[in-house]
Amino acid sequence: xxxxxxxxxxxxxxxxxxxxxxxxxxxxxxxxxxxxxxxxxxxxxxxxxxxxxxxxxxxxxxxxxxxxxxxxxxxxxxxxxxxxxxxxxxxxxxxxxxxxx
Amino acid sequence: xxxxxxxxxxxxxxxxxxxxxxxxxxxxxxxxxxxxxxxxxxxxxxxxxxxxxxxxxxxxxxxxxxxxxxxxxxxxxxxxxxxxxxxxxxxxxxxxxxxxxxxxxxxxxxxxxxxxxxxxxxxxxxxxxxxxxxxxxxxxxxxxxxxxxxxxxxxxxxxxxxxxxxxxxxxxxxxxxxxxxxxxxxxxxxxxxxxxxxxxxxxxxxxxxxxxxxxxxxxxxxxxxxxxxxxxxxxxxxxxxxxxxxxxxxxxxxxxxxxxxxxxxxxxxxxxxxxxxxxxxxxxxxxxxxxxxxxxxxxxxxxxxxxxxxxxxxxxxxxxxxxxxxxxx
Numbered sequence: 001x002x003x004x005x006x007x008x009x010x011x012x013x014x015x016x017x018x019x020x021x022x023x024x025x026x027x028x029x030x031x032x033x034x035x036x037x038x039x040x041x042x043x044x045x046x047x048x049x050x051x052x053x054x055x056x057x058x059x060x061x062x063x064x065x066x067x068x069x070x071x072x073x074x075x076x077x078x079x080x081x082x083x084x085x086x087x088x089x090x091x092x093x094x095x096x097x098x099x100x101x
Numbered sequence: 102x103x104x105x106x107x108x109x110x111x112x113x114x115x116x117x118x119x120x121x122x123x124x125x126x127x128x129x130x131x132x133x134x135x136x137x138x139x140x141x142x143x144x145x146x147x148x149x150x151x152x153x154x155x156x157x158x159x160x161x162x163x164x165x166x167x168x169x170x171x172x173x174x175x176x177x178x179x180x181x182x183x184x185x186x187x188x189x190x191x192x193x194x195x196x197x198x199x200x201x202x203x204x205x206x207x208x209x210x211x212x213x214x215x216x217x218x219x220x221x222x223x224x225x226x227x228x229x230x231x232x233x234x235x236x237x238x239x240x241x242x243x244x245x246x247x248x249x250x251x252x253x254x255x256x257x258x259x260x261x262x263x264x265x266x267x268x269x270x271x272x273x274x275x276x277x278x279x280x281x282x283x284x285x286x287x288x289x290x291x292x293x294x295x296x297x298x299x300x301x302x303x304x305x306x307x308x309x310x311x312x313x314x315x316x317x318x319x320x321x322x323x324x325x326x327x328x329x330x331x332x333x334x335x336x337x338x339x340x341x342x343x344x345x346x347x348x349x350x351x352x353x354x355x356x357x358x359x360x361x362x363x364x365x366x367x368x369x370x371x372x373x374x375x376x377x378x379x380x381x382x383x384x385x386x387x388x389x390x391x392x393x394x395x396x397x398x399x400x401x402x403x404x405x406x407x408x409x410x411x412x413x414x415x416x417x418x419x420x421x422x423x424x425x426x427x428x429x430x
Contacts, residue, residue, distance in 0.1 A: 011213045012419065014206070031269070032203045034212060036415075037422035048199050051192070052276075071142045 161201035231394030244284015262334030
C-alpha cells in the first residue's frame with residue numbers, strides 16, 4: 001500500500017449480457033461486464049461479445065435486478081415436477097397400430 | 102464486491118455448520134466426480150475458490166498485459182492489411198481479458214480489486230510477456246509460438262470443472278485459432294521474401310522458442326499445485342504432457358517454414374513416438390517470474406499509467422450516468 005493510494009472509487013455496476021445469435025433463437029446468457037449505464041453496457045457488450053457477428057440482438061440487465069433460485073434449495077424447489085410423470089407423452093401406453101400418436 | 106444475485110460470494114459458506122460442511126463437500130466431490138460443472142452459487146471448498154480466483158485472474162492479467170508486446174508494432178505494421186489484422190488481434194486480447202475478469206467475478210471478487218492487485222504486483226501474469234518485441238517478425242512468431250502454446254494450454258481448460266471459466270475458454274479458443282493462423286501466414290510471407298526477412302524470422306524464433314516452452318510452467322516434479330488442480334478438474338494434463346504436445350505439433354510447422362528451432366537436442370524418438378527436446382533454462386524462468394525479466398518493470402509501469410490516465414474517463418462516465426438517472430427520476 002502506498003501512501004498516495006486513493007480510496008477505492010465506486011465501480012461501475014455489473015450487467016449480465018444476453019445475445020440472440022440469429023433470428024428464431026432465444027437470447028442466451030453469454031457473460032457480464034461493467035458499465036456506467038445501460039446504454040454503455042449495450043455498446044460494451046457489442047464490442048466484447050459480438051466481434052464476429054455472434055449476435056443480431058443484445059439484452060443487458062443489471063445483475064442486481066435478477067432474482068435467481070437458490071442452489072441450496074435445488075431439490076425441494078424443483079420437487080413439484082419430480083413426481084408428475086404423467087406430464088410426459090411416454091407415460092401413456094397406446095397400441096402400436098394406432099397412427100399419428 | 103460483486104453483489105449480484107447470480108454471483109457466488111466468499112462468505113456464503115459461513116452459514117454452514119461443520120456437519121453441513123461435510124454434506125456440502127460430498128455434494129461438491131460428487132459433482133466433480135460425475136464430470137459435471139460447478140456453477141457460481143454452488144458451495145465449493147475455500148481452497149478451490151482461491152485457486153480459481155488466482156488462476157483466472159492471472160490468466161486475465163496475461164491477456165491484458167499481452168496487448169503490449171504486439172501493440173508495440175501496430176503503428177509500424179508494413180501494410181494496411183497487416184495493421185488491421187494486428188489491431189483486431191490486440192482487441193481480441195482485451196476481449197479475452199474481459200471474459201476472464203467476468204468469470205473471476207462470479208467467484209465473488211471485483212474486477213477493480215484484481216486490476217489493483219496487478220498494478221501493485223500482488224498477482225502475476227504469464228512470464229512470456231516480459232520479453233520485448235524487437236522486430237516485426239516477433240508479431241508473427243508470437244502468433245505462431247506463443248498463441249500456439251496458449252492454445253495447447255487452453256483447449257483442455259474448455260473442460261475445466263468451473264462452468265464460467267470453461268465457457269470463457271470456449272470463446273477464447275475459437276478466437277485464438279485466428280491468432281495463430283495470422284502469425285503463421287505472416288511468417289510464411291516473410292520466409293518467402295528476402296534473405297534479410299528470412300533471417301529476421303530465424304532470429305525471432307531463436308529468441309521466442311525457449312520462453313514459449315516455459316509457458317507450460319515448471320517441470321512436473323517441480324509443480325506443487327498441479328496434483329490438487331487435477332483432482333479438482335481445473336487442470337486436465339500435466340505441464341510436461343502439454344509441453345510435449347506443443348513440441349510435437351510445432352516441429353513440422355517449423356519445417357514448413359524452413360526455420361530451425363534453436364535446440365540441438367531436438368530429435369524424433371521412434372520408441373516414444375514423440376520428439377526428445379532439451380531442458381529450458383529454469384533459472385531464467387524463475388528469474389522472469391520473480392520480476393527480473395527484460396520487460397517486467399516496463400509492462401507494469403505501462404499498465405499502471407494506462408489505468409491512471411483512464412481514471413477521468415471512468416469518473417466522467419459515472420457522473421454522466423448519475424446525472425441522467427437524476428434527470429429521469
